[in-house]
Amino acid sequence: MSNTTASVDSPNDPGDVLRHLRPGADVIVPIQFGEPQTLLDTLEGSAERLERVRVHRMDPFAERRYIRGEFGDRLRHVDYFLGPGSREAYWAGTCDLVPNHFSEMPLLLRRVTDRPLVLAAASLPDRHGYFSLGTNADYTAAFIGEAPFFLEANANMPRTFGQNQVHISQVAGWCRADRALPEVVPVPPDERDHAIAGHIAERIADGSCLQIGVGRIPDALLAALTGHRDLGVHTEALSDGMMDLIECGAVTGTRKHQLRNKHVATFCVGSRRLLDWLDNNSSVAMVPVDWVNDPRVVAREPTFVSINATSEVDLMGQAASETIAGRYWSSSGGQADFARGAMYSPGGQAFLVLHAATSSGESRIKATLTPGSVVTTLKNTVDHVVTEYGVAALRGKSLHERAMALIAVAHPDHRDRLRHDARAAGLLR
Incomplete structure (x- = not known):
């Protein structure tokens, strides 16, 4: 060297x-x-x-x-x-x-x-x-x-x-090397995304500290929070939707316990507008991931709310978020980090979001995960699973209660089959 x-x-x-x-x-x-x-x-x-x-x-x-x-x-x-x-x-x-x-x-x-x-x-x-x-x-x-x-x-x-x-x-x-940076332009949310966002937004209190992923459902949720006050940001990825929520005054960070009044992230991804907004913006604190995502750090923020996407969930509550149809697509990222941190945060909540069915009509809530799928967030850690049909609250619930709650938020076309499979697996009495 x-x-x-x-x-x-x-x-x-x-x-x-x-x-x-x-x-x-x-x-x-x-x-x-x-x-x-x-x-x-x-x-x-x-x-x-x-x-x-x-x-x-x-x-x-x-x-x-x-x-x-x-x-x-x-x-x-x-x-x-x-x-x-x-x-x-x-x-x-x-x-x-x-x-x-x-x-x-x-x-x-x-x-x-x-x-x-x-x-x-x-x-x-x-x-x-x-x-x-x-x-x-x-x-x-x-x-x-x-x-x-x-x-x-x-x-x-x-x-x-x-x-x-x-x-x-x-x-x-x-x-x-003065080159244009790439852009990630947000895709407009659809009706399902807005429905999921509505289910979560009503459960978020003023003053909560947020970690929200990037994508259509997160953007729909961020848009649904504009009426909230004194929210905080302690997130992995800072996106256009988060920028909009900060600009409208819903996010101030005044109730945070760590880096109060700062919007904390470990990387940013979005449009040219986001990049321009970030330039010389002293309200944003970019901090290494081994602090931002550390579950012990997250747990020190009261009423911490974590929202992340998953690919499929089985009737016990196991979430596979890094494989699609049993094939590797991404990796674990910070999903389990924030789910664990939110679990120990006083008043904390964690939500895993997904559409109830795939574009081809296959249920994303399954009796058993697709062969080859990888469990990203353990059933013992998963708190809430949210689809456009509602919220399944799993923490502290029995396997029978979990199966019932998850079937209730599955696509209606698949609920009978899920009940049958759950009985065959001994999950439903």
């Missing part, structure tokens, strides 16, 4: 990153918008010079040549949450997938990497010599001060605050 000191006034050539990659090197790359595209282009363009370099990252947006396995063992992708850029590659066997809870990512990376180099997108350095990791803190910010960073500074990356600031003295090198 080179010991050269980077200069704020003199960016490096992207090719200089190759000097820091010894044989067997481990590289850590942020989630989603934090991808340093030019630096990864450089690694792929010089792959013949590399030996057994592994790139560790979560949820890549776009498939790349190294993810497809084009460079063999010279440059290989290790994934911790399948995204659109790695899903097919994993199915084809050209990359690896490591199971994890999102909160434990820094711990895992410390164990499985050896003197890693962090490659990340960042804002331009400020007059004090600090770069910001912008839309990200995630697991990469946990390595500030522990591992060298090689940054790709981008004038289009918003400058954010919190614990994602990297000083020039901690940077092995940096290059400049």
